[in-house]
Amino acid sequence: MSLKKVCVVYETVPCRALGLVLRYVGGRVLVTEVLPESQAELDEVVLAGDVLDEINGRSLRNACGGQAGAALQKLKGQPLSLRLLRWRWHDGGVFAPLLPYLKVLKEKDPGFQLQHGPRRAARRDPRRLQGGRLLYKLRYLGRTGVGKAGGKEVLEQGIPAVLRRRLPAREVLFDVKETEVLIQEKTSSKVLFRYAYPEISCVGRRLGSSNLFAFCIAVSPESPEGSTFDCLVFESNSEQECEEIIKRIAAGFKHTEWFV
Template identity: 30%
Template structure:
């Protein structure tokens, strides 16, 4: 073998580029994926197939990584290595050698142990020769392995902040999709129609005005990855209904793999599933490619779906305040769902005798506070735990509202809708985004 290898040259260039950026590496950085792909090629180059029965059982680099503890029982091994290994072995989101190996590489970057597996393997020459052909591999070559080890040691100086929960498609691809976690208000019906396609629960439709449809959190084509912390990869039909029943009255914790990437393109592994979904659900509105999101949103107004893994344009301390008009309130009964917002706003603004009042709306860390504009005395105050929904009408975008219960909304039996008018449509949107983000900051007690 030559004294140089193109894969090592490529890997070195990627590492130097990562170090030169001098910032935390996240999933949105394409160089992270490029590094993982290149390292995987190195791990597979010259890899033998020991134990394979007539080539029917394909071995991958994960197989020797998983076997390392059996050959290092008399040698102290990094405890973080053992923890990462156990995490991947027990993960319900990766089921193949390829998926578990990729999950391990990402964990190794996070825990700064990317150099540990190779260093442990090379301590046992017989084990190295068992897995790698010295005439074709980098790992078993006397000169090239030293170069590889020095490069991986450099990588441990780089900080990685990767979403390890976003692992469900590592069996199929290195492409990391957009992954969103939402905390939705308690309800009996999310307002979604799903189909089970190739071990995935895909959204076929989202009902307008439903909890799931608020602010386009969930969209047709998205994939439910977790519900109440349980993986939905390969889940049986009826699993969602059972979990919803078991957690009735709880805030709904749901994680989804978005059908769109940050660049607006469709996540490639779901193309085939979308074709199946079209056949199974006649009303399915297939997602189309769209323009990437370029506009940055102030940190206090970011929804989880707006986060682009980048530094926001501002980081305001404390509360955010806005001068708005308080229109009126209307009692909406025993339910406080988002589907009541539009009707409530409409009934308020159609009243003949209304006296809008200029107020100061303050979005604090755990509360919404309405103050008299002149005296700054508090006139209304609601904790985010009391607020069941918020929104606005599509035909009157400067008007917005939120619905609050007389106590924590999970147990409240009486809800009131409070209607306001902002100075601009954009301001109304930012206020609503801030309220929605408040749900995520608040601890629920049920």
């Protein structure tokens, strides 16, 4: 029986906490829960019931209690590469070699449930999935300079300033990735903007504008006079979508650590 069908490598960015609850059963490290709003849930790879087999090439077979947690703690702030054994076989049933471990886990933790798919994906609108990623179809309304202040309060001035210019809206695909925000032209897929989270100073929307949101980015940080900021404004398709995008960008601020 080939393990290729159940093995997967999960690579993630440096983060404060991965968000996995682990249990040791017979020398195996089983994931019992993927915590809500954690980096692991955002990445949508690990499912409750999967086996954590390796961390950065280090085997966890015959692991004793706490070994995986200690390894993750030592690697805190570094990129992680995790090798997983999927609980789910290609026919949708449980991968047979894992049945004894899952049976013992269920006895120890009666409330445990196998996770059949990412929770976030189940809550989202599948019509925007493209190439395995969620791309929002938005309208880019323009950008304007907002001076040397890059806090959320400048959005109240930046958004109306862009609207007053009445520039033609551009249809874009907006991707909130693990380490950056990527905006492409919808028709050509040409990359218009790409900003890592440390380049974004704030994100939010203006009161009374339910479908509009904006974020500010630093411009010419190497300037002797210091950084100035630009405000980029987008129109979403609904208030719910607008809030979802803002929260996902905010989660990027929260979960990503950068070291120099």
